[in-house]
Amino acid sequence: MARKLRPSPKILTKPDNEDDFYHEPGTIPGTIIIPTDASPPEMTLIDYSTGDVIRKEIKTPEECADYLDTASVSWVEVQGLGDEDILRRLGKVFDLHPLVLEDIVNLVERPKIEEYEDYLLIICRMVVPKEKRYGFYSEQVSLVLGKNYLLTVQEEPEHDCLEGVRARICNNKGIIRKRKADYLAYSLLDAIIDGFFPVLELYGERIEELEEEVMVNPSRQTLQKIYQVRRELLQLRRYIWPQRDAINSLIRDGNELISEDVRIYLRDCYDHAVQVMDMLETYRELATGLMDVYLSAVSNRMNEIMKFLTVMSSIFIPLTFVAGIYGMNFNTDKSPYNMPELNWYWGYPMCLAFMAAVAFVLVFIFWRRGWFQNFSQINSDYKI
The missing domain is CATH 1.20.58 (Methane Monooxygenase Hydroxylase; Chain G, domain 1)
Structure with a gap:
């Protein structure tokens, strides 16, 4: 089936002196701003059916064009946004609307669902714990879901939580190779939501350590740590809140590309998102309570010092x-x-x-x- 090609959108480069990623007022819709430090794209094709799977590295987007209209499911991964030409050619191969490319490259895009004539755009946020004890990596993941294909675009080729899904496809684990592209999209969303739990587990341990530090030996560094934890938890909340709403819209509104069976699985994914929200709210309340405990501890210690000086006087x-x-x-x-x-x-x-x-x-x-x-x-x- 021949695909109707749309005009390629104008692509700009983000200046080096810009700290925030935004469009200047009056920018033409569909304009793409590429970060100057973006990683060069690495593309992988995973084409699978019930009895066979193909996984290979591809150099050009045109190499995957022959797989998009077959009965098998084609998963095209693009990791990195640093090549202007690759983005243009991806838009032609997948017949993407200019606004879709704009949303994919706009790295501060709010998680959302956008419906188009032949495909569905899903913008979500993925977090992965850092190698050191605290902190996390965060990147935007864009999913373009078609009838028999799924295109995913990530910011960089490192630090993702999707390797489990790749292994299940290649090793024929579970039912993923027996389902269509919508189940693959669900599997990726589920892996992304579940990726929040290891990060939250680390923050739970960190809050416990701060509680002990506040009670035993509070200091100015303790106060800075509490503020940092509160800021990072707020950032995680800003990621998961719209993500939960986006999954809920997939369940509630429905789409012909999402089958009823997959919609049931999405309910479980939605429950996980709600659980992440509950944990985040609990940790935020604990962090706020730590601030009160810190102030009380400092005040009590100052009272003891003043009492000591008064007695000596x-x-x-x-x-x-x-x-x-x-x-x-x-x-x-x-x-x-x-x-x-x-x-x-x-x-x-x-x-x-x-x-x-x-x-x-x-x-x-x-x-x-x-x-x-x-x-x-x-x-x-x-x-x-």
Whole structure:
């Protein structure tokens, strides 16, 4: 079947000095902005049926054109957006609307579903935990679902969670090779949604560590960590919320490219998205509670420090008074208000003994009132 070709959209390059990815006001619809640091595309074709599978690397989009109208299911993977010519030729081979190419390359696109005459566009967000302990990689994944084919476009060839689906196809595991392209699209969506769980598990462990740190030894670095966790959880929420709505629209609205059987599977995918949302909300509340606990811990510690300083001042105030009285330089030998202890042989040691006795009585009184019970923690905890 011959495909009607649409005019290729204008393709621009994103300037190096732009930090955000956006279209300038008045930009022509269908304009494509390519990031200057985009990875060169790597293309893979997986064509499968019940009894056979073909997986090969392709150099040009035209190599997959013969597979698109066959009875088998063709999965064309494009990983990387750094080649302007490849994007143009992909649009011609798959007969893509200019706005579809714009959405695919616009890396800050909100997850959504767009219906066209012969295919369905699904924009979603994929997250993968980093090799180090905390953090995650995030990239946009675009799915173009046709009757017997599926085109997926990713930002880069690394850090994805779709290898399990590829292995199931090549090793004939499950029922994926017995189904059509819509089941393949569901499998990818399910893998992308499930990819949030390992990331959230790491954040659960991180929040537990922050809880212990807040209770034992809170510091300014602890506050920065809490803010960072809250920002990253908010970012994950912005990814999964519209993604959940997009899956719900596939279930609710229906489309001739999505069969009733696959729509049932999508309900399970929707349940997973809701579960991710619940976990995110729980972790966000815990992070907010950590902020309150941190402020309370710092306030309590400051109160203990002020109590310690007050007690020490209270002990030394009467001693300072006595020392001030006897430190006045007045000769009282001829004064009617004589201070005989100034010339007394034992006057100096008796004055020191009196001052020590006053200090001991004050310490005993404060101890009986329980004012010394938390002072042992102040020196070990106060490390800001």
